[in-house]
Amino acid sequence: MFTLNYLVVGSGLFGATFAYEAAKRGNHVTVIEKRNHIAGNIYTKEIDGINVHMYGAHIFHTSMKNIWDYVNQFAEFNNYINSPVANYNGEMYNLPFNMNTFNKLWGVKTPAEAQQKIEEQKNELDFPEKPNNLEEQALSLAGTDIYEKLIKGYTEKQWGRSAKDLPSFIIRRLPFRFTYNNNYFNDRYQGIPIGGYTQIIEKMLSSDLVDVKLNTDFFAKKDEYLNAGYDKIIFTGMIDQFFNYQLGELEYRSLRFKTEEKDVDNYQGNAVVNYTDAETPYTRVIEHKHFEFGKGDKGKTIITHEYPQNWNRDKEPYYPVNNQKNKELYKQYVDLAKKEAGNVVFGGRLGQYRYYNMDQTIMAALQLVKQEFGE
Structure with a gap:
């Protein structure tokens, strides 16, 4: 050969x-x-x-x-299952958007009540027939509460520009789940x-x-x-x-990671916490030991803050x-x-x-x- x-x-x-x-x-x-x-x-x-x-x-x-x-x-x-949590100014919500999220937002208890609430908010808005940007697309799908608390700030930090300046196709579909299921992925x-x-x-x-x-x-x-x-x-x-x-140059988004040791067993109670408000400079905090169900030295944990940033030739490209x-x-x-x-x-x-x-x-x-x- x-x-x-x-x-x-x-x-x-x-x-x-x-x-x-x-x-x-x-x-x-x-x-x-x-x-x-x-x-x-x-x-x-x-x-x-x-x-x-x-x-x-x-x-x-x-x-x-x-x-x-x-x-x-x-x-x-x-058998780790990805179940991130969103922190919006101290309010904690399950992701992806599911019945736990809707109950926390509005106090609704059934899928029908949640769907009605989303439709009510969408009907209060006046949209063009074809959304011109990400903000119009997201509002037309999710209504105001979900957009303002769980989409807008996070997305604008991630991409470094206003949602009004981002193309609508980035968010053509949103993962609504009208069950009490916190599994982020649908993959088998x-x-x-x-x-x-x-x-x-x-x-x-x-x-x-x-x-x-x-x-x-x-x-x-x-x-x-x-x-x-x-x-x-x-x-x-x-x-x-x-x-x-x-x-x-093709455009990329870069990231900066700040990883640190904490002298506690459990810092945030979840592997991934997204920070969806605009004021917090990082998009998420990772607590690594939760990926392996708390494995690690007693009294120690490692966390990483993730900061999106503009790319230049001196930085690592992460997202096209x-x-x-x-x-x-x-x-x-x-x-x-x-x-x-x-x-x-x-x-x-x-x-x-x-x-x-x-x-x-x-x-x-x-x-x-x-x-x-x-x-």
Whole structure:
């Protein structure tokens, strides 16, 4: 069998999945990673016996049994159910919007009463036939109370602009649930890997055919890598950066994390608490030990405040800003890649400029594997 030589840029879930599958087929893979650790944004680090999600909360969820079975090769998952809570100026509400939320807002007890209350609020408003922005879209779906307390402040902090300046398609549907069910996801499979996420990537990259180089920036020796004779380069960084932003910058939102140890067993009583008022500068607080049901050293807990911020070239990109302008610019970069990128394939959240859940990332990597190896 003819052995190929691959360079994978980035050791996150997309790059690691491809590297694992390529090595399994007898190919040699070099993985370079600019950070001082593997696993990209799903990197977890044990502190005080607690697996800390160093780049924000990651809950694995999927309805695809093949993807669930695939990831369970690398770790045993617990039965954690994502049930975030919203804090609006000290008022606590369950998310997604469900009967517990509606009871707290209005004192209603039945689905019919809740639906009537939402319809009453919507009928008091005068909307254009087609919503022009996110605010009009959200009000037309949820009415004033839910919008003002649970959507507006959080969304404006997250995206760094007024809801009136955000496109309506961001919030075309809202997850109303007229049951007393606090499970945020509807997916059949859900959980957190016991022992954290980093072990998954470690196992994916453990083959003798995979060489991993940390603290290695592709752009420091870009021309050298491009001319090193690799059969294929799998690039999981920003597609616009690869082309030196020659068509302009794609827009991203960045995040800043403040992680700290607290000398208490239990700081907030839930893994995820969203702060939905406009005045609080962070969007959520994560208490990591609740992902694993309180596991960790007694009298210690680790919390992370998550602050959205504008992206620039010195910051890490987290969320693509998928408005029409950026979609069109991304298409131009795709066309440029077809003409000039040669043996480079762009993959993952940044290479394909889209927000991927973890299961979608694995699925996209496996699709590339099928294309690459003709399966």
